[in-house]
Amino acid sequence: MKQQDPGAYVHPDGGPTSATTSNTTFSELGLRSELLSALRGRGYEKPTPIQAQSIPHLLQERDLLGIAQTGTGKTAAFALPMLDLLGDHETEPDARRPRALVLTPTRELASQIDESFRAYGKRLPLRSTVVFGGVGQGKQVDALRRGVDVLVATPGRLLDLMTQKHVDLGRVEIFVLDEADRMLDMGFLRDVKRIVTQLPAERQSLLFSATMPADIAKLAKSLLRDPLRVEVTPPSSTVEKIEQRVCFIEKRDKRALLTGILQDERLERVLVFTRTKHGADRVARHLEARGIRASALHGNKSQGQRERALSAFRSGGVRALIATDIAARGLDVRGITHVVNFDLPNMPESYVHRIGRTARAGREGAAISFCDPSERSYLALIEREIRRKLDVVSDTAALRQAGAVGAVSNPQARRARGPQRRRTRRRRRTYA
Numbered sequence: 001m002k003q004q005d006p007g008a009y010v011h012p013d014g015g016p017t018s019a020t021t022s023n024t025t026f027s028e029l030g031l032r033s034e035l036l037s038a039l040r041g042r043g044y045e046k047p048t049p050i051q052a053q054s055i056p057h058l059l060q061e062r063d064l065l066g067i068a069q070t071g072t073g074k075t076a077a078f079a080l081p082m083l084d085l086l087g088d089h090e091t092e093p094d095a096r097r098p099r100a101l102v103l104t105p106t107r108e109l110a111s112q113i114d115e116s117f118r119a120y121g122k123r124l125p126l127r128s129t130v131v132f133g134g135v136g137q138g139k140q141v142d143a144l145r146r147g148v149d150v151l152v153a154t155p156g157r158l159l160d161l162m163t164q165k166h167v168d169l170g171r172v173e174i175f176v177l178d179e180a181d182r183m184l185d186m187g188f189l190r191d192v193k194r195i196v197t198q199l200p201a202e203r204q205s206l207l208f209s210a211t212m213p214a215d216i217a218k219l220a221k222s223l224l225r226d227p228l229r230v231e232v233t234p235p236s237s238t239v240e241k242i243e244q245r246v247c248f249i250e251k252r253d254k255r256a257l258l259t260g261i262l263q264d265e266r267l268e269r270v271l272v273f274t275r276t277k278h279g280a281d282r283v284a285r286h287l288e289a290r291g292i293r294a295s296a297l298h299g300n301k302s303q304g305q306r307e308r309a310l311s312a313f314r315s316g317g318v319r320a321l322i323a324t325d326i327a328a329r330g331l332d333v334r335g336i337t338h339v340v341n342f343d344l345p346n347m348p349e350s351y352v353h354r355i356g357r358t359a360r361a362g363r364e365g366a367a368i369s370f371c372d373p374s375e376r377s378y379l380a381l382i383e384r385e386i387r388r389k390l391d392v393v394s395d396t397a398a399l400r401q402a403g404a405v406g407a408v409s410n411p412q413a414r415r416a417r418g419p420q421r422r423r424t425r426r427r428r429r430t431y432a
């Protein structure tokens with residue numbers, strides 16, 4: 001592949017194509033045989049476009065900003081060339097001094113990426129480990145002491161371990177920010193900056209995401225040296241295979257609508273996003289009380305609860321996982337058939353990541369967003385971000401199933417809404 005100018009946009013065959021197919025093979029990309037056989041073992045036949053377009057440049061030790069849609073293999077796009085390069089000049093693992101660092105915004109994503117490194121690198125004599133908060137640090141410290149090549153981390157725990165001198169970043173050759181725009185937004189920027197000051201100036205830096213707001217792109221560039229920008233599709237492009245629908249509804253009817261649509265068994269594995277942690281708990285309880293196996297995942301849960309909820313969801317033990325945006329980015333759970341935005345996100349990029357939990361690796365999926373009158377402005381932002389309109393669906397059928405249609409004219413349904421609302425309505429009727 002031709003070397004591009006710094007900052008150049010690379011498109012396959014000169015223009016955007018499907019995000020999951022490319023004409024190259026992994027061996028043509030120049031990856032070593034140990035990696036090729038691990039990929040065969042995982043059933044990867046061909047590189048995805050982001051892989052085909054990034055890997056040759058990364059093998060030449062270029063800095064890179066990679067933008068590609070959700071679920072199109074960005075992890076392997078950085079992990080494979082990293083393992084290849086690290087395997088090139090093999091050294092004895094040095095206690096506490098990793099040779100590559102990957103930062104991610106959440107613990108679950110860090111864990112998943114560590115697993116990917118282990119899987120892709122299983123035929124290479126390289127070690128990977130993961131550190132994140134919410135669990136004891138003993139095992140993490142032991143692993144670091146034994147020596148690791150690749151360290152995957154969330155920023156908070158990494159900084160803790162750095163302060164305690166359990167890890168020294170002075171030998172890092174390759175630095176990755178996965179979900180780069182999130183890592184460089186206000187929530188993480190300070191921590192990331194503190195970490196970056198400890199990295200050698202002479203290093204290879206890689207940034208990947210499906211979204212990249214313009215103001216953050218500037219910041220991103222300041223971390224990169226002579227970077228190449230590989231953009232498979234414009235930032236915030238959503239996967240074509242996701243059916244995207246919106247349902248206009250009153251806030252108070254959302255739970256009934258969710259229960260209603262879950263009567264349809266085609267919604268096999270459903271990830272539901274709420275704005276708040278309490279909201280997630282309330283929805284999970286509501287579904288459980290109606291016999292739908294559900295679990296909540298958010299930052300107020302212990303790490304043990306978080307891991308149990310996610311693994312039950314992965315294995316199918318739980319049908320609906322109700323989560324905050326903690327689960328919006330990067331998570332790769334097989335077989336999520338539907339994503340439901342119970343509340344619309346106020347950050348339009350979150351929408352792109354949330355719905356990207358379905359229809360991964362070329363599969364199909366659907367996203368249904370509930371939009372109450374107060375959320376209309378969020379919807380407008382989202383539609384502008386993704387440069388398309390969502391299909392509007394009527395909630396009537398689903399509501400009827402849930403027994404909530406005709407709530408105003410049906411006295412039984414009205415009673416179910418409680419005394420507070422009845423009083424208001426009566427008063428209105430009196431004074432109208």
Ligand SMILES: Nc1ncnc2c1ncn2[C@@H]1O[C@H](COP(=O)(O)OP(=O)(O)OP(=O)(O)O)[C@@H](O)[C@H]1O
Nearest residue numbers: 044046047048070071072073074075210330332361
């Ligand atoms: N070349 C390939 N062939 C087949 N499957 C692949 C290939 N590369 C990656 N995959 C699979 O595609 C899925 C999505 O990959 P990955 O999680 O890296 O996506 P991503 O681009 O990082 O998405 P996100 O933006 O949501 O983080 C994973 O299950 C992965 O195993």
Ligand SMILES: [Mg+2]
Nearest residue numbers: 074075178330
């Ligand atoms: Mg990813």
